[in-house]
Amino acid sequence: MPRGRSESEPDRSRRPRWLWPLLALPGTAWMVVFFAVPFYGVMAIAGGRDNILFNTRDPRWNPLTWHWDAFDAVWQGIKNGSFGQPFLRTFEYVIVAIVVCFIIGYPVAYYVARYGGRRKGLFLGLLLAPFWVSYLMRMLAWVNLLQDDGYVNSALRHLHLVSHPVQWLDGRPYTVIFGLIYGYVPFLILPLYAALDRIDLRLLEASRDLGVSPWRTFLKVTLPLSRQGMLAGAAITALPMFGDYYTNTLLSASPRTNMIGNQIQNAVQTNSTRGIGAALVIVLTVLLTVLMFYYLYSSNAAAKELR
Amino acid sequence: MKRLTGWWKNPWRKPHVLAAVTWLYLIWALVPVLIAIQFSFNKGRSRSTWQGFSWRWYWGDPSLSVLHDPTLHRALYNSLWLAAMTMIVCAPLGVALALGLTRWRGYGQKPANFLQLIPLVTPEIVIGSALFLFFTTLVHTIHLGRWAQLIGQITYNLSTVVVIVRGRLLTIGSDYEDAAQDLGASPMRSLRTVILPLLTPAIFASLMIVFATVIDDFVISQFLSADASSETVPMKIYSSLRATATPAVNALATVMLVFTVVAILLAVYVPRMLRRGQRGSAVEDFALEM
Secondary structure: OHHHOOOOOOOHHHOOOOHHHHHHHHHHHHHHHHHHHHHHHHHHHHOOEEEOOOOEEEOOOOHHHOOOHHHHHHHHHHHHOOOHHHHHHHHHHHHHHHHHHHHHHHHHHHHHHHHOHHHHHHHHHHHHHHHHOOHHHHHHHHHHHOOOOOHHHHHHHHOOOOOOOOOOOOOOHHHHHHHHHHHHHHHHHHHHHHHHHHOOHHHHHHHHHOOOOHHHHHHHHHHHHOHHHHHHHHHHHHHHHHOOOHHHHHHOOOHHHOOHHHHHHHHHHOHHHHHHHHHHHHHHHHHHHHHHHHHHHHHHHHHHHHO | OHHHHHHHHOOOOOOHHHHHHHHHHHHHHHHHHHHHHHHOOEOOOOOOOOOOEOOHHHHHOOOOOOOOOHHHHHHHHHHHHHHHHHHHHHHHHHHHHHHHHHHOOOOOHHHHHHHHHHHHHOOHHHHHHHHHHHHHHHOOOOOOOHHHHHHHHHHHHHHHHHHHHHHHHHHHOOHHHHHHHHOOOOHHHHHHHHHHHHHHHHHHHHHHHHHHHHHHOOHHHHHOOOOHHHOOHHHHHHHHHOOOOOOHHHHHHHHHHHHHHHHHHHHHHHHHHHHOOOOOOHHHHHHHHO
């Protein structure tokens, strides 16, 4: 007997094996019915056929009978620009936004992790605060500030930087990118903070003791050690940005700044283009799969490390 | 110049630049929201020019204030209903799932675990579109509206409960449970009298996070909404922003924010009281949990 257990002790292997799967069953069933099946349903609708009589789309559940006309329409749209432009634009906006997010977020996370000291709790509370303010309210705040007679324009006029109010909300790509940065940078800072906070200070001291300059210590020790956090943060910010459509509508509302999210929302919620909408959802998901799985993989690895 | 480079090279110098960046960031992140709150107290109709303080948009105005405009307080009611119902369903479902997935060793555990994790990384627009198409073209027993929104929110938030409860479960380990069972407790009984009390702070914290997430959620609620009767607060903000909105929208957003802040304060302080003496702050736990 392992660990020298005496005969009188109850045998742990008699513990019912059915208990744990049974506990996991309802939640798993829920996820199958309301997540896996609807997701397969999107594919079934994309591969289905338009029902002209009822102006709906008939799904096809059998993959062997799928039609590819919706994907074909998406592909044509990508080639002629009607979908291609928003796709390219989305990548452009997201990449610019993420780069700026890092420029803002890394120093902040670094400062709080290394120099937060006794005030770390206060800093963390303030860094978390944007999470508890509705995203829509944060956008509402900027819509108010960026009005023609809003605070931003009056400040600029006061400083004599502009003579006429700038129409920030008039379909300007920079305003949309600004909104994305403002909206998502808190999501980047937290994983960065977690990664930087875990770095063993003795490693930095060792590097210093060996005569390495602070800047090189940062490049050779801190930066590589925070790589996991940077990648996780980039993934967790990029994923919602790719599916964003409301930032765009609120801060620009112009087709000139349409993103993939706007295309999906329009196509899915219009009866006659549901098939194309479903195909767009599939295309977006496939494009994001790498990011999604990378994030799952890295957070799983991090969790194992903590155990 | 030499003093400046000397200062720059001093490894023990105070990080003034980093401190400045951090504070500037915090101001930039938080002050706009405070200004939005300020305008909810505006005397006039403008959301961008300050015209003096009043409670007009909360209850003063007889037809346009949050108290008197039925569309506004219905949005408030819908958001709170959705958040409360999601918590009620997510709690037992999520805790059971967390327990099951952590302890279950066998076929099926890995796929079930995987399935449960995917919503954490799926963009909301994908979940929203999938469920929208599900309810409109695939099944016809549930229609768009509050029940569809509820199902969407539960699906989206279940993983949050599982992740947080499981984190706590792993730090507790199985020693207490083994001890209870060595002393003759049945598995169900050791679960009820040992594990669940130990998990209570984590369950509580995760539910408050669910509450805050649902109240703030826009995409899933919007995709699964039928008409104005299932409009939530973020949807109301969205739909009225581009139209001729009054500061009542700001007031509505502010009221919602107060609810969220109360929920978060409860999430931070109640587990601390429940834990009684165990160290570590819930904020830090949560920050690392993310």
